Amino acid sequence: MTGLDDIDRAIVRMLARDAAQSAGAVGRSLGLSQPAAWRRIRKLEQAGVLRGRRLRLNAESLGFGVTVFLGVKLATRGRVSLEDFERAVSAIPEVQRVEHVLGRYDYRLRVVARDIPDFERVLRRRVMTLPGVGEVEANVLLSEERRPGPL
Known part of the structure; x- marks a missing residue:
């Protein structure tokens, strides 16, 4: 991917804060339809900008102090x-x-x-x-x- 536009950067920021957001939620907050947001997210994944979505566990809550x-x-x-x-x-x-x-x-x-x-x-x-x-x-x-x- 040669360059990110403002919408791509906004999507990256949103997913960095909460990777569990649906494409519909991302689209609504950016004024995009769900399919348009999904296509952009998919394009960012295929380009390697987004590499998976991670679950962050609280080690202390799991007994690792x-x-x-x-x-x-x-x-x-x-x-x-x-x-x-x-x-x-x-x-x-x-x-x-x-x-x-x-x-x-x-x-x-x-x-x-x-x-x-x-x-x-x-x-x-x-x-x-x-x-x-x-x-x-x-x-x-x-x-x-x-x-x-x-x-």
């Missing part, structure tokens, strides 16, 4: 491929996000746990046993003021 960001530096790059590490770490259910980053660490992980002892179990039995893991630094999330949103 601790979020920890882990910086992971791989010990030896030559012996373990990045793909092997990524595949193994992505299989850990408590790991919500895996980011390959540039800097002191090779990866940044977002990990949820029920409490600190549960996090320690995940760290010792799952993360530290992954192929190639060298140095690990943990930062416990104290509060989150803003969740990631639209660009």
Whole structure:
């Protein structure tokens, strides 16, 4: 898609706030018919501007009271491929996000746990046993003021 017009941008903003809105609701708020809104949403999806609709769960309400960001530096790059590490770490259910980053660490992980002892179990039995893991630094999330949103 080469460019977005004002209506496309408005649709993106609306769906970023509430992805569960129907095409009819989007159309009504923008002065479009339901079919016209649906066609525009479909066009944005086909162009890759909109990539799925996500349900955001409240981890704390589900019993996961601790979020920890882990910086992971791989010990030896030559012996373990990045793909092997990524595949193994992505299989850990408590790991919500895996980011390959540039800097002191090779990866940044977002990990949820029920409490600190549960996090320690995940760290010792799952993360530290992954192929190639060298140095690990943990930062416990104290509060989150803003969740990631639209660009």
